[in-house]
Amino acid sequence: MERIPILKIGDVLLVSIQIDLQDRDVLALQEDLSEQICDTGARGVVIDISAVDIVDSFIGRMFATIASTSRLFDATTVVVGMRPAVAITLVELGLTLGNVRTALNLEKGLAILRQIGGTRADVLGHADDDQPVDR
Amino acid sequence: MTVAAGRDDGISGLLRASARPLTERWVELTAAPLRGRVSRAELERELGELFEAFLAAVETGSRDVDDEAYAEVRALLSELSQRRARAGFTPTETATGVFSLKRAVFEVVEGDGGAGIAELVTASQLLDALGLWTFEAYAKAREEVIDEQAAQLLELTTPVVKLWDGVLAVPLVGTLDSGRTQVVMEKLLESLVSTGAEHAIIDITGVLAVDTQVAQYLLKTATAARLMGAECTISGIRPHIAQTIVELGIEFGDITTKATLADALLHALRRSGVDVVRGRTGR
Amino acid sequence: MTAAAAIELPIGADEDIVRIRQLVRTKAQEVKLSLVDQTKVVTAASELARNTLTYGGGGRVVIDVPTNGRRVGIRARFIDEGPGIPDLDLALTEGWTSGKGMGLGLSGSRRLVDEFTLDTEVGRGTTVTIVKWSR
Numbered sequence: 292m293e294r295i296p297i298l299k300i301g302d303v304l305l306v307s308i309q310i311d312l313q314d315r316d317v318l319a320l321q322e323d324l325s326e327q328i329c330d331t332g333a334r335g336v337v338i339d340i341s342a343v344d345i346v347d348s349f350i351g352r353m354f355a356t357i358a359s360t361s362r363l364f365d366a367t368t369v370v371v372g373m374r375p376a377v378a379i380t381l382v383e384l385g386l387t388l389g390n391v392r393t394a395l396n397l398e399k400g401l402a403i404l405r406q407i408g409g410t411r412a413d414v415l416g417h418a419d420d421d422q423p424v425d426r
Numbered sequence: 427m428t429v430a431a432g433r434d435d436g437i438s439g440l441l442r443a444s445a446r447p448l449t450e451r452w453v454e455l456t457a458a459p460l461r462g463r464v465s466r467a468e469l470e471r472e473l474g475e476l477f478e479a480f481l482a483a484v485e486t487g488s489r490d491v492d493d494e495a496y497a498e499v500r501a502l503l504s505e506l507s508q509r510r511a512r513a514g515f516t517p518t519e520t521a522t523g524v525f526s527l528k529r530a531v532f533e534v535v536e537g538d539g540g541a542g543i544a545e546l547v548t549a550s551q552l553l554d555a556l557g558l559w560t561f562e563a564y565a566k567a568r569e570e571v572i573d574e575q576a577a578q579l580l581e582l583t584t585p586v587v588k589l590w591d592g593v594l595a596v597p598l599v600g601t602l603d604s605g606r607t608q609v610v611m612e613k614l615l616e617s618l619v620s621t622g623a624e625h626a627i628i629d630i631t632g633v634l635a636v637d638t639q640v641a642q643y644l645l646k647t648a649t650a651a652r653l654m655g656a657e658c659t660i661s662g663i664r665p666h667i668a669q670t671i672v673e674l675g676i677e678f679g680d681i682t683t684k685a686t687l688a689d690a691l692l693h694a695l696r697r698s699g700v701d702v703v704r705g706r707t708g709r
Numbered sequence: 710m711t712a713a714a715a716i717e718l719p720i721g722a723d724e725d726i727v728r729i730r731q732l733v734r735t736k737a738q739e740v741k742l743s744l745v746d747q748t749k750v751v752t753a754a755s756e757l758a759r760n761t762l763t764y765g766g767g768g769r770v771v772i773d774v775p776t777n778g779r780r781v782g783i784r785a786r787f788i789d790e791g792p793g794i795p796d797l798d799l800a801l802t803e804g805w806t807s808g809k810g811m812g813l814g815l816s817g818s819r820r821l822v823d824e825f826t827l828d829t830e831v832g833r834g835t836t837v838t839i840v841k842w843s844r
Contacts, residue, residue: 311730314723314759344748345730347755348814371655375615376748378650383749384756384817393655395622400655566779605844612745 295320297327303335303404304328304366305397310343317353324357328364335404336361339397341372351386358391367407369393371400437487437545437552444534449477451533455526459519473523475563476502480527480556489548491555503556505562511567518562524557577609584610586617593625593694595687599632607643615650624656626693630685631662641676648681659683659696661690715762715773720761720787729758729770738803740774740843749821750783750841756818757787757837765789765835775840782823782842786837790834 295316306320306326324336334388336357340346358368371394381388396399441448453469460469479498488495503524510520531549535542584606588594596614613624628644630636648658661684663671671678684690695702718729733754737747754770761768768789775784794800801816815837819825825838 297836299566309725313727317774323760344734345751347752347759348817349755349759351445373654375612375650375654376745378615379611379646380655380748380752381653382646382650383820384752384814385820388653388818393653395618395624395655399624569779608745 294323294391297323299327299331299333302331302333302335302408303337303401304331305337305339307339307342311345312343312350314349317350321353321360323354325360328361328366333364334408335401336366336368337400337404338368338370338395339372339400340370340377341374341396343377344374346373346377346381347384348384351381351388354391355389358389367392367404369403370402371395371397436576437548438481440531440534440542440545440581441481441484441549445477445481448527448530448534449474451658452477452527455529456523459522460515463515468669472502473527477527478533484552487627489552490549491552498554500559500563503560507560507563508567509705511564512571517561517564521557521560524553524560528553550694580606580609582618584613587624588621589627589691590695590700592623592698593627593691594621594623595627595629595691597629597632597687601634602640602643607640611643611647611650614647615654618639618651618656621690623701626651626656626658627687627690627694628658628660629662629690630660630667631664631687636667636670638674641671641674641678645676645678645681652681657682657694659690659693661685661687672689715771717769717771719767719769720758720765720789721767722762726755726758726762728786732757734773734785736772736783736817737841740783742783742841742843746841746844750785750839753818753821753839753841754785756814757785757839760814760837761787761789761791761835766790767791777842780842780844782840784838784840786836786838788834788836793831793833793835794827794829795831797827801827 295306295308295310298307304324306324310316327333328336338354338357343350354368354370361368369392370388373393392403394403449470450452453466453473456473457464457466457469460672464472479502483493483496483499486495490496491500506523507520528550530552532546535546578631583599584596587595587597594617596610598610614628617623620624628647630640630644633640644660646662651658660678661680663683663685680689684693692702716732718732719725720729720814732750733746733751737750758770761770765787766789768787768791771786773784775782784830801819815827818839822839822841824838826838827835828837829835
């Protein structure tokens with residue numbers, strides 16, 4: 292069974308789902324991402340689903356699980372490229388993705404991560420001049 | 427639609443014996459009211475095919491036009507009706523095609539000295555049933571044309587407009603039925619993907635009445651947009667609409683709603699980091 | 710006007726669910742369902758197939774294309790001889806919670822299709838039939 296490739300771009304892990312996911316692929320992906328976030332110290336995870344035409348409850352829960360797991364490692368997950376038909380179906384199904392963030396495309400997803408990362412960097416490194424910084 | 431069956435009513439014999447003259451006369455009688463809008467050659471082909479199919483069906487002994495034996499006849503009539511309906515012929519002109527065969531058969535029986543009364547009755551009943559079938563097929567085809575035109579009209583009357591970089595709006599007007607709302611919903615969401623706009627505004631100023639269904643549709647669209655990574659605002663909520671919504675107990679949750687399109691636009695702009703400032707002009 | 714022959718697929722393993730999605734997708738395209746309707750019925754099929762596998766202990770699905778006057782549609786019957794559903798009312802209420810979800814998601818799937826019938830008996834098994842019509 293082929294595992295879905297995970298790319299590393301800076302401190303972001305990118306997963307692009309191209310195949311029709313079987314349940315075992317979902318579980319494998321969750322495991323692999325967990326390991327990789329831990330190993331690489333990645334701050335963000337982007338899951339690109341622009342090629343995915345079906346998201347059922349199992350796959351939906353996968354996103355939520357990945358997001359929760361990533362948060363434990365202080366990383367943020369963004370799901371990008373959801374197709375309108377998929378969104379409409381998920382709404383009808385009554386499935387919310389919980390706290391999973393979403394963006395229209397990869398570019399915007401990365402922008403969200405930069406923004407979040409940027410906020411943290413501000414707190415750590417660009418304090419006000421008249422305030423001492425504890426390093 | 428069954429005609430009394432069982433006895434050998436000789437109709438197939440009559441039809442087969444007079445096949446050629448019957449078909450020719452049939453074409454003549456049908457051509458007259460059509461006044462050249464269908465070519466002679468075309469008619470001869472259509473009716474020739476129909477006659478063969480009709481004859482074959484009658485020869486099986488079945489007298490029930492809903493029967494498998496008449497499947498070919500029904501299919502041909504269906505196609506014929508569709509062609510006529512799309513070409514703008516009236517239902518009468520279309521069904522005339524079937525009823526003229528009755529008249530042609532009458533004439534043949536008359537010519538025989540009136541000996542074939544039983545055959546005549548059978549033929550008459552069968553052709554009446556088929557004539558009705560033709561009407562129905564025609565009606566169905568016309569409905570399809572109307573549906574198509576309605577869909578085209580829908581496309582034209584629900585434009586998705588770009589109000590600003592990253593801000594799209596759909597002005598909804600009139601009454602909303604579920605078919606229409608779906609089309610609008612899909613169109614808006616597709617536009618979000620194709621333009622990369624992160625803000626959508628659905629303006630309901632022109633909507634006559636908001637009921638639970640309409641409200642649900644708005645909610646679903648906004649939720650779907652959010653799922654995709656965009657924000658959707660509903661604008662054009664007027665006082666009496668607001669009242670209805672509250673009375674119906676509809677909850678918009680955390681979907682933003684505004685009284686006017688202008689308010690919604692300003693809201694969307696601010697959310698995207700753009701602000702509108704009144705400049706200093708001399709006027 | 711004879712109906713086309715029904716197709717039967719087994720539901721015994723993970724990969725079967727993907728195969729069923731693909732077949733339902735193909736049939737839905739054949740009867741010319743809109744993209745959104747295709748997505749809905751395939752997603753419902755995925756949910757129900759998974760139910761049959763996970764809760765019904767495996768079974769089969771029978772897919773055909775019924776006609777109803779002017780319209781043509783796609784129908785799928787999910788059949789198992791498993792434990793059956795003891796509390797139908799409970800099963801038909803919202804069954805998902807984000808993350809864990811012990812629910813069968815039946816009510817969600819029902820909203821995705823035009824016709825939904827459920828036949829179940831404790832100890833005998835469950836049959837769920839869905840139909841989606843072309844417009």
